[in-house]
């Protein structure tokens with residue numbers, strides 16, 4: 001098993017964050033202020049708290065301001081919408097992220113619709129989803145954009161490749177398929193009703209797994225030499241006598257790594273890219289808000 005089969009998302013994300021840091025410094029010198037990213041967290045889900053604190057640290061490390069807003073789990077939807085509206089109006093805030101999932105008594109679509117599309121660095125607002133669908137500049141969801149960066153880094157031009165995206169969520173599957181289509185792949189979107197998934201995967205040069213089912217994609221489904229991007233982060237039940245289970249992806253890594261040309265590990269693959277791209281989108285937003293041009297030569301394409 002050759003070492004370079006493994007797509008090191010952690011290392012790629014570190015390099016991306018270093019470049020963002022340089023450009024954030026240039027932004028501050030030109031604009032006379034730091035770029036700002038606001039993260040809103042409702043409730044006390046421990047996993048969400050970990051993500052939010054790691055986003056905050058990485059934002060500051062990249063030379064941007066991080067604003068954290070925490071609301072109790074029983075906060076009303078109105079209170080959350082009021083926070084979002086305040087952030088929309090705040091000129092120090094370039095990007096807004098409302099951590100999902102929200103408590104059940106809140107309407108996620110309504111909350112997302114309240115975010116100013118030009119501060120929607122998650123790319124979840126229908127305006128940005130629409131921009132992506134018709135090929136206009138806009139904010140692209142962080143996870144799929146990070147996957148595209150890894151794919152283009154590994155494969156160069158993706159033109160004419162067969163790609164399968166397993167999963168059709170608004171956050172990963174659908175935007176991933178749009179991005180691959182824009183990159184001139186032939187794209188299949190698979191989901192729970194798809195027949196003969198193994199055969200579709202066997203024909204695919206690119207496999208993006210984003211279903212949330214641990215190790216669902218088997219090693220012997222993978223076409224020899226294919227590039228496998230595993231978006232899943234699933235925690236298995238703890239083994240006897242252990243308190244925490246192992247984290248695995250949606251792909252049977254041990255099987256797939258034997259056959260694939262390249263594969264992302266979990267953890268250390270797609271996950272770290274998500275936050276790096278979030279910082280990228282926030283920086284792009286900051287430049288746009290000040291009417292400044294960003295030397296994007298150094299930053300991969302897509303989004304404003």
Ligand SMILES: Nc1nc(=O)c2c([nH]1)NC[C@@H]1CN(c3ccc(C(=O)N[C@@H](CCC(=O)O)C(=O)O)cc3)C=[N+]21
Pocket residue numbers: 051097098099100101122142233247266267268269270271272273274275
């Ligand atoms: N509005 C919104 N935007 C999001 O982008 C968003 C969200 N809500 N809700 C929660 C999910 C989850 N998410 C991750 C970010 C980084 C890692 C990450 O860095 N993972 C590491 C560590 C994994 C671990 O050890 O837990 C890895 O895969 O190597 C994972 C998951 C962003 N999310």
